[in-house]
Amino acid sequence: MKNLNDREILNHIKNSVDQAPIDILDNIKNQTVVKMIKHDDITRQESKSSKTTLKSIMSFAAAAAVFLFMFNIFQFRLPDSEIYIDVNPGVQITTNRRDDVIKLLPINDEAAEIVKDIEFKGKEIEIVTGEIVDSLIDNNYISEDDDVMLLSVYNKDLEKSKRQVREINDTIHKKLDDNHKNPILLSQSIDKSNTVDEFAKKYGVSVGKMTFIRNMIILNPELKTEELVDLSLSRLIEISNDIGIDIEKIIDSGNDERITNPIVEPLPVDDDYDDDNDDDNESRHLIGNIKAMEIALGLANGKIVDFELDEDDGYYKYEIEIVADGYEYEIELDAYTGEVLEFEKDD
């Protein structure tokens, strides 16, 4: 079949559905309807947020002491945040709503060694983090100044995950200062996606490190996951610096000047795309992925969710979609001049 573009595909779907014979309105209107006394399992409205759910559990619980007790246990056991600390050993820490540790999971063999003597059950996250850092230092994973630590926190509640990043970051800094160590400490509050989870599992790295790699790839799609996953964090940062990725865009380094020194280098020109056919453009150069992303992020500072170089009759343009502050931006750039061809905000 011919090569369809997205718009055409969507149109075909719409046409198909529009043609479907749906002739049920009269049937519905002729039904004798019995009004329900209360919602059943079918019509129950999903609660607005987890807070409402907890509140409703609570009001039930207030009625019976047993319930209250159960709820407490429930609350202590329920995972709330996931915290990842990567040096090269990677550990995953799960905490409950009270920020007590309920699970400590080594991601790789090196990490198993690090955590094997750590008692974590029911201890506060700060204490456990401190013990992990001690153990990392004892095992010589943090010795050189250019060792890199990556702290990642996931919580459904963005505010909470930011707060935890801050607090755990402070804990780690303090511990490192006490031991006169000065590695580069990067921190991020992360989003959850099945793909990142899957890849993390597949390659045996933490979700935190995988998120970092994913973000590198978003900023430079020529990077390959397989080539990055086995590299150490310091190597990943070297690579990012070498190819001109602005690390501050994907991670918080706490303005560590070892990271944030602006790298002013000519942007790599990426002309792989126009060497097969078109003659007109042979002499012209594409502005390159990185430049295109910079222009796009200049228009909408958010997360690039789609990035494509599109060819239409020998004419190249970058199509970029960015999500920022809950809005979706569609941006099209002339691939040779960087001129903004389209800038749409979707609300």
Add this chain to the structure above:
Amino acid sequence: MLLFTMVMNDEPNNLKQNNIDEKLFKRIADNDMQALEELYHLTERTLYAYLLSIVKNHDETLDIMQQTYIKIMSSAHLYKPQGKPLAWIFTIAKNLHLSNLRKGKKEIYLDSDEISNNAKFSYITNNDDKIVLETVLKILDQEERKIVMLYAVSGLKHREIAESIGLKLSTTLSKYHRALKKIRKHLIEGGEGYEEFK
């Protein structure tokens, strides 16, 4: 500011979805048939697209649609406005489908997975339309189908789709793009489905 935390910001909850005025439910509760018709016309194709992406069968989709609207009529007086009317309609439709599955009602539509049975979409006159729909139903997973079908049919924005099917905007968008890539690739390579309709 971290680049990728920005998308986690909470979305405003007061979006109009498919322009359904939540007051319609109140009127339906008062047996206002015109309100029911309004709701029906606003949501007919959207609900069809949603259900078709779940059950992949025209007749079964119609059956559940009908049950859904009837269920709305019998429970509209219980509806609490939360700014997500479409999400509620979808929830009812999905629950009805699950409940049908549990009751074994599925047997009526024996071959709902057999997409190759082209009699099922025989009402689609344009061959390309049919091939694309078949491709969507055949190669995408359920979430991808919902996202692509709703986007194509409903006129909803990605963020509204995300809200109504309970996914994050960023997840919805990346699934949407992956799904369209899959479709394009499949159409170019000409999967088995293609030969049958040539």
